[in-house]
Amino acid sequence: MAEALYFMPDISGFSNFVNDTEIEHSIHIIAELLELLLDNNPLELQLVEIEGDALFMFSTKIPSYKELMQQTETMLEEFHRHTKEYDTKRICTCGSCKTTIDLDLKFLVHYGELTMIKVKNIIKPYGREVIQIHRLLKNQIPVQEYVLFTENMYMLYQDNMIESWTKKTEIYDLQNLNYFYKILDNIKLKVAKDSEIEAEKNEDITIPDATINKTFNANIQTIHRYLSELKYRHIWDKEVMRVEFDENEVNRVGTEHNCVLKLGTLKFETISRPSKDSLIYGEKTEGMILLRKFYYLVKLHSLDFNTTEVSLSLYLEYTFLGRLLKRSILKRITKMWQNKLESLHRVTKSVISQ
The missing domain is CATH 3.30.530.20 (START domain)
Structure with a gap:
């Protein structure tokens, strides 16, 4: 049986963003952000489908711990550089554009057996491994930006996970489900600091003609x-x-x-x-x-x-x-x-x- 790495970047705050703000611009903004994540995919993970505010991706080529963490950090940094532009470069005053800066990004990663299902011409992963990573979208982690590893991922990378990881257990279907998470809030702070340091590039327009x-x-x-x-x-x-x-x-x-x-x-x-x-x-x-x-x-x-x-x-x-x-x-x-x-x-x- 083949095995695969399952990977889900999920935009936090998406539901409130869509419900409370102008729908046309919110659709454009979320589409831009999802495209940005797909463009920053050096591991070449395959896209299974877009699930509203998340990307469901997988690969049978298992990366190293360093490669995987680099991908999450790259995606997160580019995500926040883009949302920061809506704070510094926007000209629209609608709720969607004004609150884009409040969106966050989290990552869920799982490792397990790969079973494919074919419906007409559509072929995609199917089964308990897919169910498990989707269940963990509704976890109880008390922060907005993090990377979550299932227990299978921990077993794969445990020799590298030496610090900054927290173990948590939750009950799903009357069974204990263990996972580990690492907080990633330092990247958003770094982007904000870089933005403050960089001088605002306004046109030197003084006296009009x-x-x-x-x-x-x-x-x-x-x-x-x-x-x-x-x-x-x-x-x-x-x-x-x-x-x-x-x-x-x-x-x-x-x-x-x-x-x-x-x-x-x-x-x-x-x-x-x-x-x-x-x-x-x-x-x-x-x-x-x-x-x-x-x-x-x-x-x-x-x-x-x-x-x-x-x-x-x-x-x-x-x-x-x-x-x-x-x-x-x-x-x-x-x-x-x-x-x-x-x-x-x-x-x-x-x-x-x-």
């Missing part, structure tokens, strides 16, 4: 959604025929997309700026003629539920030839954005009146 101020009779969240959700761009920006972007990714600082215009295509990157009392969204491009770079930032400040102050700042970095035509270029771009804001106001105002 032009500013347009306007009061919108619309809710601040509605305006921000139509600005930052790329699927709405063509509704208010009439110069854009369509926007090409990854529909499975939540827009955040560093996200790139292509605006397809009547004459050509412009590639934009999302930018922002920290603010305690306002919502800010912006983009930059290096593809505009006569300009080295073009940036815009839209600052939204709520006056009341349906009234929002909108301040648009335009930043232009000219080429040599562009400097010769600076006044006409700035006038044209300012007029263009006045029209965009008028259109955005009409669209967002109509949303609250429906």
